[in-house]
Amino acid sequence: MTLSRRSVFGMSALAGATLAIQPSTATVSGGMLTASAFGVVANATSDQSDALQRAINEASTRGGYLLLEPGLYIASGLRITSPLNLVGVPGQSRIVQGGAGPVIVAEGASGVRLEGLVIDGQLRALPASSSGLVEATRVRDFTITDCLIANSSGNGISLTGSSGAITATTLEACVNAGISALDSRGLRIDGNLVTGMGDNGILVWQSVKQQDGSIITGNRIEKISARSGGEGQNGNGVNIYRAGNVMVSGNQISDCAFTAVRNNSGSDVQITGNNCTRLGEVAIYSEFSVEGSIIANNLIDDAADGISITNFNEGGRLAVCQGNLVRNLKLRDHPVDKRGVGIGAEADSVIIGNVIENAPTAGIWLGWGTYFRDVSASGNVIRNCAIGISASVAAGAQNGLISNNLISGAKHGAIVGMDHDKPATRDLAVAGVQAPASLSVSGNVVS
Numbered sequence: 492m493t494l495s496r497r498s499v500f501g502m503s504a505l506a507g508a509t510l511a512i513q514p515s516t517a518t519v520s521g522g523m524l525t526a527s528a529f530g531v532v533a534n535a536t537s538d539q540s541d542a543l544q545r546a547i548n549e550a551s552t553r554g555g556y557l558l559l560e561p562g563l564y565i566a567s568g569l570r571i572t573s574p575l576n577l578v579g580v581p582g583q584s585r586i587v588q589g590g591a592g593p594v595i596v597a598e599g600a601s602g603v604r605l606e607g608l609v610i611d612g613q614l615r616a617l618p619a620s621s622s623g624l625v626e627a628t629r630v631r632d633f634t635i636t637d638c639l640i641a642n643s644s645g646n647g648i649s650l651t652g653s654s655g656a657i658t659a660t661t662l663e664a665c666v667n668a669g670i671s672a673l674d675s676r677g678l679r680i681d682g683n684l685v686t687g688m689g690d691n692g693i694l695v696w697q698s699v700k701q702q703d704g705s706i707i708t709g710n711r712i713e714k715i716s717a718r719s720g721g722e723g724q725n726g727n728g729v730n731i732y733r734a735g736n737v738m739v740s741g742n743q744i745s746d747c748a749f750t751a752v753r754n755n756s757g758s759d760v761q762i763t764g765n766n767c768t769r770l771g772e773v774a775i776y777s778e779f780s781v782e783g784s785i786i787a788n789n790l791i792d793d794a795a796d797g798i799s800i801t802n803f804n805e806g807g808r809l810a811v812c813q814g815n816l817v818r819n820l821k822l823r824d825h826p827v828d829k830r831g832v833g834i835g836a837e838a839d840s841v842i843i844g845n846v847i848e849n850a851p852t853a854g855i856w857l858g859w860g861t862y863f864r865d866v867s868a869s870g871n872v873i874r875n876c877a878i879g880i881s882a883s884v885a886a887g888a889q890n891g892l893i894s895n896n897l898i899s900g901a902k903h904g905a906i907v908g909m910d911h912d913k914p915a916t917r918d919l920a921v922a923g924v925q926a927p928a929s930l931s932v933s934g935n936v937v938s
Contacts (some may be wrong), residue, residue, distance in 0.1 A: 493931065494724040523556040523578070538589045540566040544567050559608065564590035570606035574602035581637050585609040589620055601631040603655075605638055612643040614666070617722040622671065623649030628712050634825025635660055646671045648856050650678070666718065667692050675734070679706040680764030684711060689718035690725040692747070696732040698758055700780065703734035710742045726750065726771065731757040740764050750776050751791075759783040770794035772823065772830070780806035791817045793829035797847065802928045803862040810840040833876065834854045842868040850876040854898070857891055860911050863929075867892040875900040879937070883929045884908035893919075895934040905937040 506594075529546035531539050542930045543566050550557035551573035551818045557745035561583035567590035571577070584607060588594050594610050605625070609759045633655035641663040642649040648657065650672045656679040662669035670676055671694040678695070681899035685692045692712040695705050707729055717726030726731075726748030731737050731795050734757045742765045744751040751767035752775040754760045760777070767774045767789060774794040777784040779802045789795045797817030800810045817833045831852035834842055837859060847854040854873035857866050863883040869892065873879045879898035896904075898905040898920065908916035908927055919926045926932045 495753060498886065504774050510865065517645050517835040523558050524553060525617050526557060526559045529588045531564065531575070532564050533560055533564065538566060539564045540568055540589065547571060547575060547577070551622065557585040560792050562623055563587060566706050567594050568592045569595045570672055571595065571603050572600050574600060576604045577608070578607065579607040581607040582609065584637070585611065588612045588624065589618060589624060593617065593621050593624055595625045597627040597630045597633060599629050600699055603627070603632070604634040604636070605635050609639045614642050614644050617643070617645045622646050622792065626650070627653045629653065630655070631696065639663070641665070650675060654678060656681065663687055666690065666801070668692065669787040670683055670694065674698055675703055679709045680705065680710065682709045685712045687714045688709070691715060691730050692728040694730050695734045695737055697734045700733040701734070702736045702739070703757070704736045705734065707737070707739045708722045708741050712742060712744045715747040721752065723772065727753045728869070729753070731755065731760060733757060735759050747771065750774065752776070756780045756785065761785045762789065763787045765789045767791045768793055773799045778807055780804045782806070782809045784810040786812045786815065788809065788814045791815065793819045793825045795938050796835065797833045798835070800836040808838040810836060811841045811845050812836065812840065815845045817845065822851050838864045838866065840866050842866070842871065844870045844873045847876065848874040853878040855880045855882045857881065858888055860885045861887030863891060865886040865890050869894045869896065871896045873898045875902070877901070877903050877909050879905040881907050881909045882930055884929060885910045888929050892931045893932045893935065897936045899938045901937070906932055906935065
């Protein structure tokens with residue numbers, strides 16, 4: 492929906508045909524002020540920032556409700572520092588970035604709501620001090636609903652130290668992320684469409700490792716690139732960093748260069764019921780200093796790895812991985828890290844009741860070298876994988892339980908002890924083959 496300058500100026504010819512509320516009065520029903528009453532002109536070719544700022548300031552002191560009538564407005568640098576409801580007509584009240592800064596900046600306020608607005612950045616440059624078309628800093632109860640935010644040269648929405656909700660909003664074609672939230676407290680991100688981002692879909696980060704409490708649910712996240720490169724910091728549908736007590740549930744995530752949901756150092760995080768398809772790397776990642784993850788009831792189809800609970804050497808541990816369907820894994824075109832694993836875990840984890848099919852390396856991969864402790868894999872169905880279950884038996888590896896799994900069509904062994912990426916035992920599922928002391932293997936059905 493990129494707008495050229497020609498298309499912006501051409502809108503002025505439609506002014507006579509545009510449905511607009513006449514500025515004969517400053518209010519409409521319910522005491523809502525109208526922007527036109529303060530000299531804001533719809534479809535004008537001139538910048539409306541000053542007039543819009545006057546309307547915002549006045550509305551903030553007179554009830555906090557401002558209607559932006561249908562039309563196109565060129566503006567930027569609008570500041571909101573007091574409670575305000577800025578309401579447009581969905582799809583018709585359009586603000587186009589006119590200067591070099593964000594379109595809307597809210598700061599230090601409580602109770603700010605943007606509703607029914609189209610905000611288009613036209614890919615104009617943002618200054619180094621800004622990161623999004625819409626920015627909120629230290630705002631309590633900041634709400635964006637039923638809006639379209641597109642074509643930002645940075646993020647679509649950038650929040651810092653704020654709470655509130657982003658709902659029923661489309662974020663489209665931004666160079667960095669659709670939504671970037673830093674140091675949030677109980678943010679709700681619900682029912683949005685995030686599409687065509689250059690680096691990430693939704694970022695929920697903390698400056699230091701601590702509780703966040705955000706809920707990310709019911710969103711459609713798609714076509715996420717890794718424009719800025721790297722080995723995983725970009726190209727993710729949802730990226731959690733140091734943020735604890737976050738819930739990611741019921742999202743449709745597809746066509747990401749790297750990962751659908753990447754949890755880096757966020758403890759007590761739940762990742763449940765997501766539909767994840769066509770991912771370039773690991774579909775769901777729980778890594779580094781993570782303690783306490785529940786990864787359950789997700790569907791994963793077409794990724795390099797399905798689920799990875801890893802980096803025990805950095806403190807990553809303590810997870811339940813249950814009831815996931817993981818299928819059609821693939822090998823990456825990468826000199827070292829080719830992947831092709833359904834589910835992998837290293838420490839203090841239960842892998843139970845999952846279904847895994849078509850993994851070119853292994854259905855389940857337990858541990859890596861010495862990084863293996865107290866992992867149980869039981870009650871899983873594993874079909875048509877190169878190895879059904881691999882488990883580290885390298886010096887220093889500790890305590891694994893592999894029981895009551897159904898393994899079918901494993902080409903290179905149903906259960907194999909590994910020293911890093913090299914087989915170190917015969918197939919432990921074969922009768923009479925003794926498992927190493929660090930592994931308990933029993934009750935598995937192999938065909």
